[in-house]
Amino acid sequence: MRRRTDTLREMVTRTCQWLVLIGFIAINLAAFIYTMTRAIVLPWPVIALSYGMMAPYQSATPYSFALTAESVLEDGSRRAVDLSPYYPMVAPEAAIRQYVPFIHWRKDAEAPFDLASTYHEIARQVLAREQAAHPEIRAVELYWEQWPISPFGPEVERIPFHLERSLVATAP
């Protein structure tokens, strides 16, 4: 009896091991096919994680970029808002986190939120926190800035002549 139980347990274990191995390889092959050809041979939710683990570096651009903010005070004057407390990570990660709404916007079929509403939400949250510290603030404006890269440093070309600046959101 005990021998039969052991044999049965061994069979179940071996079957599970085969299922795990074959399933794992099949999902990765499907993700690899999607990676190379954009053909979806298994449902996307099944391969999404595997595809994400084999996505190459694609952040190279001929420009640097950052999100900046200005507050508008009661008297109409303006003041720069330091966004670094809201993005406490290293500068490149902060820039990518600020850039992500663009990525979501570009593949809006998969987007959990769109570009305009995301930036408006960021502006709304920044305004609430800034107003708590500085009640004279009436509004916050978010700007997207980008400038050419340079071998002389990340900020060297961030000068008015080369800087592109566009308003992306205002709160309230």
Add this chain to the structure above:
Amino acid sequence: MTLISVRAGIEQWAFRRTAPHPQALLRAGLGAFLLFYWGLKVLQVPALFSDRALWLPWPDATWHPFFQWLVRAPDPAVAYGIYGAFMLCLALFTIGVWMRPAALLAALFYVYYWLISLHLFPTSYDRLFPFLLVVMAFSAGDRALSVRMWWKYGSWFAWDEASVLGQRIVALQVAFTYLGVGWQKMVLPAWQSGDVLAQSVMGIWGTPLAFWLTRWNVPAWVYDRLTFMVMAFEFAMPFGLWIPRWQWLFFAMGMVFHVLIAVLMGIWWFLVLIPAYVAFIEPETLLAMLQRALPISDSPGPPPSFSPRHFGLGRHRTVGTAQ
């Protein structure tokens, strides 16, 4: 070669019960790395994971109410409590005590952090880490060089035989990651010239060393050749790692590659792949290597004797005898 012999060969390769030391080193290496990686965030917890952060969770109003409840912004004290529980799980995983529940819980915490924050910086490695935690939760990572073995046998160097499947899954995943990353570059338009390399080291990720190197103003063809070398390396890597005769060369090239990425672009998180190469070493080979430095026996169970020479204390045996 018959179907039965192929099946037996695969079973021998993927499921055989053997020394779990590669899985133990994977456990300790991955756990230590994650403790360091997440430990660096300790001062950023309120600004990243609490109601003081810019709060843009992944689930929206269309998700099940449970997820909307789950991703509500906690106050900083609660955020630190969650973070502390996560770090505790990672610590238990690292030392190999209650490894399985600790790894599974850590993976669940990872999913939580993905939903509330990491999805805004959706990287390969923040997908790879929780996946590896799940694999390790079903592995034999705590069957050697662990607190569990110390509790069971009274020796850190005791070990229990276990299936090699966990090690194989980790190795396959690392190989698939190199395969997808490397081969996709052959078809991506951005990778068809050296511009991508030049822009990478001068762009937002460039380090002072990278900027210094770019100021040498080398011709564009140098970047073209370097890009080709990177692609050739990543093309061969998923295969070279498996060939015992060549794998040490690929380990070395992988180390150089990831260290260069770390020092030129500040992307150091993939350094974890270097210790993960241990997954490509056969368990018996690694056991023999470890036995040269540590009192580990050939067979499962505790070491037959403790020899102080292993700790630089002399050559006389003090515990047990091996006559």
